[in-house]
Amino acid sequence: PRSPLAPVRGWPAEARARYRDLGYWTDETFAVFVEDRTARFAARVAVVGQDARGVERRWTYADLGDQARAAAARFRDLGVAPGDRVVVALPNVVEFLATVLGLLRYGAVPVFALPSHREVELTQFCALADAAALVVAAGADGVDHAALHAAVAGRLTERGVVPPRLVDVTAWDLTQAAPSVLPVPDADAGQVAFLQLSGGTTGVSKLIPRTHADYLYSVRASADICGVTAATVMLVVLPVAHNFPMSSPGVLGVLDRGGRVVLARDPSPRTAFRHVAAERVTTVALVPPLAHAWISAARRRRPDLGSLTDVQVGGARLADTVAPEVRSVLGARLQQVFGMAEGLVSYTRADDPDLVVETTQGRPISPDDEVRVVDADDIDVPDGSEGALLTRGPYTIRGYYRSEHADRDSFTADGFYRTGDLVRRLPSGHLVVTGRLKDQINRGGEKVATEELEAFALTHPGVLDAVAVGVPDPYLGERIVLVVQAETGRDAPADLPGFLRGQGLATYKIPDAVVVVDELPATHVGKNSRRELRALLADRLAAPA
Numbered sequence: 001p002r003s004p005l006a007p008v009r010g011w012p013a014e015a016r017a018r019y020r021d022l023g024y025w026t027d028e029t030f031a032v033f034v035e036d037r038t039a040r041f042a043a044r045v046a047v048v049g050q051d052a053r054g055v056e057r058r059w060t061y062a063d064l065g066d067q068a069r070a071a072a073a074r075f076r077d078l079g080v081a082p083g084d085r086v087v088v089a090l091p092n093v094v095e096f097l098a099t100v101l102g103l104l105r106y107g108a109v110p111v112f113a114l115p116s117h118r119e120v121e122l123t124q125f126c127a128l129a130d131a132a133a134l135v136v137a138a139g140a141d142g143v144d145h146a147a148l149h150a151a152v153a154g155r156l157t158e159r160g161v162v163p164p165r166l167v168d169v170t171a172w173d174l175t176q177a178a179p180s181v182l183p184v185p186d187a188d189a190g191q192v193a194f195l196q197l198s199g200g201t202t203g204v205s206k207l208i209p210r211t212h213a214d215y216l217y218s219v220r221a222s223a224d225i226c227g228v229t230a231a232t233v234m235l236v237v238l239p240v241a242h243n244f245p246m247s248s249p250g251v252l253g254v255l256d257r258g259g260r261v262v263l264a265r266d267p268s269p270r271t272a273f274r275h276v277a278a279e280r281v282t283t284v285a286l287v288p289p290l291a292h293a294w295i296s297a298a299r300r301r302r303p304d305l306g307s308l309t310d311v312q313v314g315g316a317r318l319a320d321t322v323a324p325e326v327r328s329v330l331g332a333r334l335q336q337v338f339g340m341a342e343g344l345v346s347y348t349r350a351d352d353p354d355l356v357v358e359t360t361q362g363r364p365i366s367p368d369d370e371v372r373v374v375d376a377d378d379i380d381v382p383d384g385s386e387g388a389l390l391t392r393g394p395y396t397i398r399g400y401y402r403s404e405h406a407d408r409d410s411f412t413a414d415g416f417y418r419t420g421d422l423v424r425r426l427p428s429g430h431l432v433v434t435g436r437l438k439d440q441i442n443r444g445g446e447k448v449a450t451e452e453l454e455a456f457a458l459t460h461p462g463v464l465d466a467v468a469v470g471v472p473d474p475y476l477g478e479r480i481v482l483v484v485q486a487e488t489g490r491d492a493p494a495d496l497p498g499f500l501r502g503q504g505l506a507t508y509k510i511p512d513a514v515v516v517v518d519e520l521p522a523t524h525v526g527k528n529s530r531r532e533l534r535a536l537l538a539d540r541l542a543a544p545a
């Protein structure tokens with residue numbers, strides 16, 4: 001038996017009462033959501049995509065309900081109990097929806113990993129969550145999941161944690177009937193429903209506890225803002241477990257309204273354009289490099305994108321110069337989305353002037369999202385000036401999962417989340433993201449903690465010191481350059497990317513380039529000087545040769 005779900009720091013009673021009175025928080029849990037929507041829209045097509053074996057599937061809402069209940073029964077039969085955490089590391093296959101909706105229907109707690117995570121991250125998530133199972137699709141990607149699981153299990157055992165069971169959805173018989181009765185758990189909507197991943201700013205990952213009530217509010221409000229209806233056909237090219245395609249308004253927003261989700265197995269424009277034409281896709285969520293790729297591919301190929309009305313771009317800053325091309329080349333409306341798995345999501349609106357849509361990252365979902373823009377002493381700066389963004393509201397967490405230490409740095413005493421983003425707020429309330437305070441590289445929407453990367457580089461015997469730098473890149477926004485000072489008397493490490501891959505780090509964290517220097521510029525010891533060093537190196541490396 002696993003430990004119970006750990007208590008989390010939630011909203012104070014006054015805030016809870018207010019969010020309920022305002023109608024933001026309801027009693028609906030995800031288990032009820034799954035039952036209700038799959039019954040209400042039973043005959044409509046809910047999801048189109050490949051299964052883990054590469055077979056094309058087309059599930060109605062009724063099918064999706066059956067698949068979720070069948071998955072729930074499989075986890076129950078494996079000995080997973082309601083409340084147990086289950087790490088889900090699946091690619092964009094239909095079993096992802098069966099698994100996640102099944103776990104929620106059953107009352108277990110999904111932990112959203114990505115298929116690009118490797119033994120380092122999976123070990124951290126499993127340990128932190130005390131996970132009962134790890135779900136993968138061995139048939140769908142080239143990864144040796146048995147070896148990966150054995151490595152994770154080995155590391156966990158060393159740390160005194162009982163390893164999770166490995167569940168490979170490729171083995172599931174999707175034609176097997178669901179059980180007729182499966183009790184709906186009597187959870188409270190104020191309880192934690194699942195754990196999302198934090199982008200990470202430190203050596204260890206943080207997990208984000210989201211409740212039924214707060215998350216479903218953000219999903220419903222997002223679906224309203226984005227105009228999701230039963231006619232919406234959403235293409236998912238980003239990893240479906242990420243908070244953006246999941247909830248802004250994402251897969252859940254579409255399922256809330258009876259629309260259709262189309263899962264793409266690869267994010268290339270070629271595959272995506274094929275899906276758009278075949279399924280008459282109306283909307284898609286992209287990160288800036290993909291928006292770029294779509295625009296240049298559409299210029300060359302002139303695909304049939306006639307059905308596409310809305311293109312969302314978020315996860316990293318979209319260049320002002322690229323923004324107008326969403327309409328001129330893709331023929332769709334642009335929506336900028338600035339969000340975070342910790343909560344706050346900001347959207348440009350359909351009735352915003354073009355200039356606002358093209359140059360700002362929108363305004364928050366809720367009238368009760370409290371936003372502060374502050375200087376280094378936490379004093380509010382005037383509108384139009386750059387400052388650090390702090391936020392508190394009906395769907396922004398007040399604390400991480402089992403991480404009191406991180407909480408002291410990440411939240412103010414009165415419960416504001418320190419986003420680590422630098423923004424300007426316009427008098428209209430729109431936010432412009434201008435930079436970042438946090439020790440993180442945003443590689444085209446994928447977040448990499450500099451500290452973690454540096455710590456792994458330092459384990460190489462030839463490395464005396466290492467600095468991970470986000471260097472401006474026209475396509476990715478930032479690329480990862482690892483600046484390394486070699487240990488005196490030793491050869492410069494030959495293949496650091498290969499070494500880091502061998503350490504079991506996620507593929508997206510592997511540096512794009514390594515630069516070996518005789519000596520790193522001198523700075524004073526400490527966290528801030530480390531930041532200065534990264535900034536200094538970023539400037540030098542960005543300068544044209």
Ligand code: J2J
Binds near residue numbers: 244336339421
């Ligand atoms: C600049 N930086 C951005 C943007 C996120 C919707 C959309 C995105 C995320 C997400 C999400 C940005 N311009 N438009 O969860 O629901 C950077 C900021 C932010 C961090 C959060 C959603 N959109 N960012 O990207 O948890 O630095 O969520 O704090 O992965 O991404 O990252 P993440």
